[in-house]
Amino acid sequence: MGVNQPLESEFLLASADHRLVDEVLAVAAAVAVEPVVVSDASQAATRWSAAGTVLVGEDLAADVTALSLPAGPTVHLVGSDPARLSAWSMPLRASVIELPAGAAWLTGILAGGEGAGLCPVVSVVGASGGVGASTLAAGLAYRATRSGTSTVLVDADPLGGGIDLLLGAERVGGWRWDRFARAEGQMGDLRPVLPSVDGLSLLSMGRRSSAQLAREPVSAVIGSLRRTYDLVVIDPGRSQLPGSLECGRLATASVLVVACSVRAVAAAQQALGGWAGVPPHVVARRRRGTGVGPGDLADRLRTPVAGVLPEDPDLVAAAERGDPPGRSLRRRRGWGRACAELLGVLV
Numbered sequence: 001m002g003v004n005q006p007l008e009s010e011f012l013l014a015s016a017d018h019r020l021v022d023e024v025l026a027v028a029a030a031v032a033v034e035p036v037v038v039s040d041a042s043q044a045a046t047r048w049s050a051a052g053t054v055l056v057g058e059d060l061a062a063d064v065t066a067l068s069l070p071a072g073p074t075v076h077l078v079g080s081d082p083a084r085l086s087a088w089s090m091p092l093r094a095s096v097i098e099l100p101a102g103a104a105w106l107t108g109i110l111a112g113g114e115g116a117g118l119c120p121v122v123s124v125v126g127a128s129g130g131v132g133a134s135t136l137a138a139g140l141a142y143r144a145t146r147s148g149t150s151t152v153l154v155d156a157d158p159l160g161g162g163i164d165l166l167l168g169a170e171r172v173g174g175w176r177w178d179r180f181a182r183a184e185g186q187m188g189d190l191r192p193v194l195p196s197v198d199g200l201s202l203l204s205m206g207r208r209s210s211a212q213l214a215r216e217p218v219s220a221v222i223g224s225l226r227r228t229y230d231l232v233v234i235d236p237g238r239s240q241l242p243g244s245l246e247c248g249r250l251a252t253a254s255v256l257v258v259a260c261s262v263r264a265v266a267a268a269q270q271a272l273g274g275w276a277g278v279p280p281h282v283v284a285r286r287r288r289g290t291g292v293g294p295g296d297l298a299d300r301l302r303t304p305v306a307g308v309l310p311e312d313p314d315l316v317a318a319a320e321r322g323d324p325p326g327r328s329l330r331r332r333r334g335w336g337r338a339c340a341e342l343l344g345v346l347v
Helices: 018-030 041-050 058-066 082-092 103-112 133-146 215-228 242-250 262-273 294-301 314-321 333-346
Strands: 011-014 036-038 053-057 074-079 095-098 121-126 151-155 200-203 231-235 253-259 281-285 305-309
Touching (some): 011 018, 011 041, 018 074, 036 041, 041 053, 041 058, 058 082, 074 082, 074 103, 095 103, 095 242, 103 215, 121 133, 133 200, 133 231, 151 215, 215 231, 253 262, 253 333, 281 294, 281 333, 294 305
Parallel strands (some): 011 036, 053 074, 074 095, 121 231, 121 253, 151 200, 253 281
């Protein structure tokens, strides 16, 4: 496994710490994966853009950060010093895998491939509360399902009350997140155990437990869903909890829903300033009585607006009745058209 070989592997490991390299390679061998290993930051730079996933050892984190390498591959920091790993996580926009405790999670990453052959993951986040991010996530998932795309809607917001309420599915049998609290590594097909509404599979937070989602079960579950569905739509909420952050890392496309108001623009600017993961598509939510329009959002946020959601007060009333937003897309042609157009941009 010389450093001069062509990069045939999807995985690149950058570390000069022989003990750390041996530990990672032992995990990789168990799932028949052979990462390319480089021992300094300059070698990592030459192979960076060709790699699908990069594992950066804590010993090279500072050197790799200093190179300001372009976004592209999924990056994980690996090592045994939690403080050192945390210090370089944000600069590298990387998740942290502490070894040996995180060996099972690393196994899932290496086995899952995090690349070719896995379906798209769309994450929908609100720049501020009450902008309808959950409703849009449900609408996108319903629209995809009706077009014949096998879709699962994932609720990963422990403070959101459960997206199954929005869909009127709180009494539909099936597993919620509390059944996956200790999941790790590579999982099998979850379709038989998940609730389904109008052909749309659903994984919602439960209300019997306030347990927060950890990173490992989120990685394992999303990895399984990506192998068995055509599309995964996630509502991760706006928290900075580990599970929500992992959803952002796994997303192949992201949506930031911004209301057309001055305060919402300020909130969106803050969200974009600390954004980790793929750059989001901004979607404007129209609001009556404000002087801010979609064009103003684009100018102030310095990013194009990928879609505009018309104001529809009936959506709120429908949610209170447990009438899923996607079930009435035909009646709400403007809102349904916006969902269809946005899906075309995202996937």
